[in-house]
Amino acid sequence: MENLQHLEGGYDLFIPLCHEIGLEATILCSFFREAYSKNKEGFFCTNLDMQFYTALSKNKQTKALKKLKELNLIHIEKKDSSPKRFFHFNPIKYREICKKADLKWEEPNNGK
Numbered sequence: 001m002e003n004l005q006h007l008e009g010g011y012d013l014f015i016p017l018c019h020e021i022g023l024e025a026t027i028l029c030s031f032f033r034e035a036y037s038k039n040k041e042g043f044f045c046t047n048l049d050m051q052f053y054t055a056l057s058k059n060k061q062t063k064a065l066k067k068l069k070e071l072n073l074i075h076i077e078k079k080d081s082s083p084k085r086f087f088h089f090n091p092i093k094y095r096e097i098c099k100k101a102d103l104k105w106e107e108p109n110n111g112k
Contacts, residue, residue: 020101021067027054028064029094032074036089044087071097 018026031054035044050061068074075088 014098014101016101016104017098020097020104021071022064024056024060024064025067025071027056028061029068029073032068032087032089033091033094035087036091073097 014026017029021029028050031050051057054061056064065074065076069076072093073090075090077086077088078084079086
């Protein structure tokens with residue numbers, strides 16, 4: 001995946017994925033992918049302020065979460081009567097979508 005861009009102090013963004021699912025969904029996906037890499041037990045709960053860690057407003061988070069759910073990249077569950085949300089990241093679906101995006105994406109030739 002040569003089209004991986006690392007943001008200083010942030011997440012890795014796969015540029016073809018940005019084109020495939022949108023920038024906000026890719027940022028949030030990177031947030032979940034990193035959380036999954038630290039806890040591969042399944043569901044994880046985040047009490048973190050996602051706006052602080054992703055720079056996405058609540059409105060953009062909601063839209064990105066909807067997109068990630070539609071693509072089966074994440075599963076969200078609420079347990080008990082707690083307002084906490086539990087997320088499960090689907091790494092298999094992530095690799096599948098990245099591979100598809102990479103095959104479709106062509107870098108612009110910039111007039112060459």
